[in-house]
Amino acid sequence: MSVQKPSIPQGTRDFGPAVVARRNYIFGVIRRVFEKFGYAPLETPTLENLSVLTGKYGDEGDQLLFKVLNSGNFLKKQKGEVIKEEVTPADLLAGPRAVLPKVAEKGLRYDLTVPFARYVVMNRGTLVFPFKRYQIQPVWRADRPQRGRYREFYQCDADVVGTASLLCEAEIVLMMSEVLTKLGLTEHTIKINHRRVLGAFYQALGGEGTEVDLFTAIDKLDKIGREGVKKELAERGFSAEAIDKLFDLLNVAGSFEEKLERLLAAFVTAGVEPDTAGADGYKGLQDLQQVLSYLRGFGFEQWANLEFDVTLARGLSYYTGCIFEIKINNVNMGSVSGGGRYDNLTGAFGLPGVSGVGFSFGVDRLYDCLEELNLFPEAVNSTSRCLLANFDAESEVAVLPVLARLRAEGLAAELYPESGKLGRQFKYADGKGIPYVLLQGPEERAAGRFKLKTMATGQEQTLTLEEVLAVIRA
Amino acid sequence: MSVQKPSIPQGTRDFGPAVVARRNYIFGVIRRVFEKFGYAPLETPTLENLSVLTGKYGDEGDQLLFKVLNSGNFLKKQKGEVIKEEVTPADLLAGPRAVLPKVAEKGLRYDLTVPFARYVVMNRGTLVFPFKRYQIQPVWRADRPQRGRYREFYQCDADVVGTASLLCEAEIVLMMSEVLTKLGLTEHTIKINHRRVLGAFYQALGGEGTEVDLFTAIDKLDKIGREGVKKELAERGFSAEAIDKLFDLLNVAGSFEEKLERLLAAFVTAGVEPDTAGADGYKGLQDLQQVLSYLRGFGFEQWANLEFDVTLARGLSYYTGCIFEIKINNVNMGSVSGGGRYDNLTGAFGLPGVSGVGFSFGVDRLYDCLEELNLFPEAVNSTSRCLLANFDAESEVAVLPVLARLRAEGLAAELYPESGKLGRQFKYADGKGIPYVLLQGPEERAAGRFKLKTMATGQEQTLTLEEVLAVIRA
Numbered sequence: 020m021s022v023q024k025p026s027i028p029q030g031t032r033d034f035g036p037a038v039v040a041r042r043n044y045i046f047g048v049i050r051r052v053f054e055k056f057g058y059a060p061l062e063t064p065t066l067e068n069l070s071v072l073t074g075k076y077g078d079e080g081d082q083l084l085f086k087v088l089n090s091g092n093f094l095k096k097q098k099g100e101v102i103k104e105e106v107t108p109a110d111l112l113a114g115p116r117a118v119l120p121k122v123a124e125k126g127l128r129y130d131l132t133v134p135f136a137r138y139v140v141m142n143r144g145t146l147v148f149p150f151k152r153y154q155i156q157p158v159w160r161a162d163r164p165q166r167g168r169y170r171e172f173y174q175c176d177a178d179v180v181g182t183a184s185l186l187c188e189a190e191i192v193l194m195m196s197e198v199l200t201k202l203g204l205t206e207h208t209i210k211i212n213h214r215r216v217l218g219a220f221y222q223a224l225g226g227e228g229t230e231v232d233l234f235t236a237i238d239k240l241d242k243i244g245r246e247g248v249k250k251e252l253a254e255r256g257f258s259a260e261a262i263d264k265l266f267d268l269l270n271v272a273g274s275f276e277e278k279l280e281r282l283l284a285a286f287v288t289a290g291v292e293p294d295t296a297g298a299d300g301y302k303g304l305q306d307l308q309q310v311l312s313y314l315r316g317f318g319f320e321q322w323a324n325l326e327f328d329v330t331l332a333r334g335l336s337y338y339t340g341c342i343f344e345i346k347i348n349n350v351n352m353g354s355v356s357g358g359g360r361y362d363n364l365t366g367a368f369g370l371p372g373v374s375g376v377g378f379s380f381g382v383d384r385l386y387d388c389l390e391e392l393n394l395f396p397e398a399v400n401s402t403s404r405c406l407l408a409n410f411d412a413e414s415e416v417a418v419l420p421v422l423a424r425l426r427a428e429g430l431a432a433e434l435y436p437e438s439g440k441l442g443r444q445f446k447y448a449d450g451k452g453i454p455y456v457l458l459q460g461p462e463e464r465a466a467g468r469f470k471l472k473t474m475a476t477g478q479e480q481t482l483t484l485e486e487v488l489a490v491i492r493a
Numbered sequence: 494m495s496v497q498k499p500s501i502p503q504g505t506r507d508f509g510p511a512v513v514a515r516r517n518y519i520f521g522v523i524r525r526v527f528e529k530f531g532y533a534p535l536e537t538p539t540l541e542n543l544s545v546l547t548g549k550y551g552d553e554g555d556q557l558l559f560k561v562l563n564s565g566n567f568l569k570k571q572k573g574e575v576i577k578e579e580v581t582p583a584d585l586l587a588g589p590r591a592v593l594p595k596v597a598e599k600g601l602r603y604d605l606t607v608p609f610a611r612y613v614v615m616n617r618g619t620l621v622f623p624f625k626r627y628q629i630q631p632v633w634r635a636d637r638p639q640r641g642r643y644r645e646f647y648q649c650d651a652d653v654v655g656t657a658s659l660l661c662e663a664e665i666v667l668m669m670s671e672v673l674t675k676l677g678l679t680e681h682t683i684k685i686n687h688r689r690v691l692g693a694f695y696q697a698l699g700g701e702g703t704e705v706d707l708f709t710a711i712d713k714l715d716k717i718g719r720e721g722v723k724k725e726l727a728e729r730g731f732s733a734e735a736i737d738k739l740f741d742l743l744n745v746a747g748s749f750e751e752k753l754e755r756l757l758a759a760f761v762t763a764g765v766e767p768d769t770a771g772a773d774g775y776k777g778l779q780d781l782q783q784v785l786s787y788l789r790g791f792g793f794e795q796w797a798n799l800e801f802d803v804t805l806a807r808g809l810s811y812y813t814g815c816i817f818e819i820k821i822n823n824v825n826m827g828s829v830s831g832g833g834r835y836d837n838l839t840g841a842f843g844l845p846g847v848s849g850v851g852f853s854f855g856v857d858r859l860y861d862c863l864e865e866l867n868l869f870p871e872a873v874n875s876t877s878r879c880l881l882a883n884f885d886a887e888s889e890v891a892v893l894p895v896l897a898r899l900r901a902e903g904l905a906a907e908l909y910p911e912s913g914k915l916g917r918q919f920k921y922a923d924g925k926g927i928p929y930v931l932l933q934g935p936e937e938r939a940a941g942r943f944k945l946k947t948m949a950t951g952q953e954q955t956l957t958l959e960e961v962l963a964v965i966r967a
Binding site: 039064402 | 498499500501502505507508509510514517529530531533534535536537538539541556557559560561562564582593596597598599601611615621622623625626631633635644645653656658661786790791843876877889890893894897900903904906907908910911921924
């Protein structure tokens with residue numbers, strides 16, 4: 020074996036003990052809230068067949084899929100493998116599109132939604148519907164790495180499929196609110212909108228341009244501002260009059276309920292049609308009203324954190340009903356969560372007409388927010404409560420029962436594995452963030468006592484074992 | 494999008510809610526024990542550079558690595574990528590070994606040991622030594638899938654590097670014992686041996702054949718029996734006399750301590766030399782004696798579960814000191830855990846002389862043992878404690894505060910999202926394994942009472958909310 024300087028791939032990360040503990044804290048909060056609302060955990064394989072993944076994320080997404088080489092002699096047909104043909108020099112000249120299907124059949128999970136849809140379709144005969152599942156797993160994207168964007172990152176999704184009930188939307192608001200509150204991120208805004216409200220906007224403008232152009236432009240409001248959006252819409256064939264109308268609608272002000280009333284009036288004035296598939300603005304307003312009623316029924320109180328944001332569009336995704344997004348107000352960062360209702364998640368796998376609604380937390384962003392606001396509880400770590408110093412061979416043997424006792428009490432504890440050099444042992448405790456060091460030299464042993472050093476203060480106390488336990492437990 | 498019948502890759506698995514809950518139970522027990530002994534969590538990326546992985550697992554291992562295609566145009570040289578040359582038709586003819594380095598630079602994690610070694614070397618400047626880490630993550634191997642062998646599976650490793658103290662070996666026995674006891678797997682045998690004891694066996698035979706041949710043959714005792722091993726050794730050039738001598742040694746009987754004494758006498762008789770690098774049998778016996786002393790100091794009591802098994806070899810792995818393995822006695826299955834001490838884990842990455850010791854649990858096998866012995870606690874599930882039936886629109890609104898109350902008490906609960914059809918709602922509770930269903934029809938509502946149905950017995954009680962809470966909490 021030749022000696023090499025090791026490295027990890029671009030856009031990937033090692034998580035050391037302190038970071039793992041903090042990430043697990045976030046996962047734990049999210050998991051407990053999901054489970055309290057009746058969502059059950061699902062885990063799907065890292066490797067999915069490319070036939071499942073390809074074509075689900077648009078052309079750009081297909082490019083960003085990590086593809087895994089077939090094992091063995093991936094260039095040639097072989098027994099038991101599904102490779103149909105050998106790679107030929109002609110394929111090579113034709114490029115990756117010709118070679119790829121012959122050398123790679125599997126890819127890495129790109130999100131948690133497509134595997135979820137696949138799972139539902141494969142298990143539709145045995146699943147109990149409505150099926151409520153949450154899923155906390157990493158995904159991989161061959162994106163160009165940059166600050167805050169990784170090639171391997173975790174998603175935390177919760178979805179329910181098989182019901183159109185707006186109770187689910189209301190509970191999503193409750194779950195979002197509870198997770199953020201539990202994490203101490205009290206300065207947040209949960210934004211809600213409805214795709215049909217946006218559809219009605221399009222109708223209200225008089226059918227100019229295309230709906231996709233309109234949504235795309237609105238989606239950019241945050242980035243390019245009002246003037247930018249106006250310019251873009253004008254370039255895409257919307258008249259000045261239509262653009263003015265649009266901004267009248269986007270400017271609707273007031274409380275959640277007042278906005279609902281004002282938009283209703285505006286839709287009537289503009290002649291927005293009811294019963295239009297996917298664009299019935301009245302149905303959109305009714306849905307939002309119903310979500311509001313459910314929240315009242317639940318005794319929801321964080322109204323200041325909930326905003327009916329008519330400019331929320333959630334990109335060109337597959338949403339068809341309510342849509343959600345969370346911003347942390349006191350941190351300069353994109354949304355930490357988003358989601359919405361979709362009508363045809365499983366259609367691509369041959370199971371049409373399954374309505375569902377779901378949302379996802381971005382753990383990396385939540386982590387950065389908690390760190391920036393100094394919100395990680397001090398107790399969040401995975402380190403021992405106490406290090407037993409290893410004075411000499413005799414004391415080493417003498418403290419073994421003490422170590423056993425600490426652990427029997429459920430306290431994480433360790434004995435420094437080599438005797439001598441107390442300075443190095445204190446440095447070890449310090450480096451690992453162990454709050455207490457317990458010493459028993461010959462003198463203390465003779466007296467049946469221990470010296471306990473509190474690392475944060477440097478304070479040393481001479482105590483009985485029971486007194487030590489009381490301090491360490493606290 | 495064309496409709497397709499979805500599937501998952503061979504050797505991979507979806508884990509539904511019930512299985513995830515049971516797996517998490519096992520992970521939780523292992524994690525808590527590791528942390529109680531001062532081991533801290535580490536997580537490394539799924540993708541490693543092939544330069545890190547290749548050559549670490551032998552030729553066969555290299556074949557079993559899952560390789561990931563470079564992104565973008567993987568056939569051609571491009572900006573920002575490390576591809577040195579384009580794939581040529583000549584490469585194609587030359588086969589995978591010529592093509593692979595040009596199209597794939599990354600692979601999937603194959604075990605947790607090599608990434609750990611890489612991490613230690615990359616972070617040696619900031620880590621506090623001895624460094625104790627545990628790691629619970631999936632690994633991938635392009636093995637031929639078969640019953641009980643998967644292409645994606647979890648490993649649970651704990652290792653400490655940077656100390657030669659045998660305290661670590663003793664604590665490994667304690668951790669193994671505690672995990673198995675906590676899981677209810679009381680009928681287990683923790684086998685311990687020492688590579689230097691095996692090395693002394695080789696010396697005692699008089700230096701015939703090769704040491705590797707000897708270890709390989711001993712390792713097969715379980716599979717091919719004594720006669721098989723004797724035959725294999727004879728074929729590999731060991732004399733009948735040497736083979737007899739070996740079996741005298743392998744037949745050593747008695748308690749742990751008695752075996753140590755008897756082997757010591759046998760080594761002296763056979764003229765085994767002390768101070769032989771890596772093969773000093775006396776040092777091996779001393780180490781085991783020291784582990785025994787530590788265990789006594791800790792008050793270890795499960796002596797019937799600990800066996801000094803001189804036939805334990807742990808294959809051709811990199812171990813140099815104590816080695817471990819666990820068998821579950823009342824389940825017909827291979828070992829559920831194994832490990833040992835190694836002297837040069839990080840040498841391949843330019844950091845020689847780092848001694849360490851570690852072990853690993855196989856979660857799939859533990860799972861199968863618990864299932865076969867019916868040892869999963871009933872409370873291990875991730876399902877709601879209570880389903881609130883959705884009687885009609887009016888009752889739906891009325892029970893929302895009850896649902897909020899249950900959750901505020903920390904109880905997982907859900908309201909069936911659609912009203913009507915109580916039969917379907919009971920079926921839902923049954924399918925999800927929800928133990929209680931709470932109903933409030935008009936009559937109960939008028940009386941301020943609830944009907945609580947216990948699904949397991951079918952019993953229905955009419956109760957106040959406080960009484961309901963008392964039952965559900967229990």
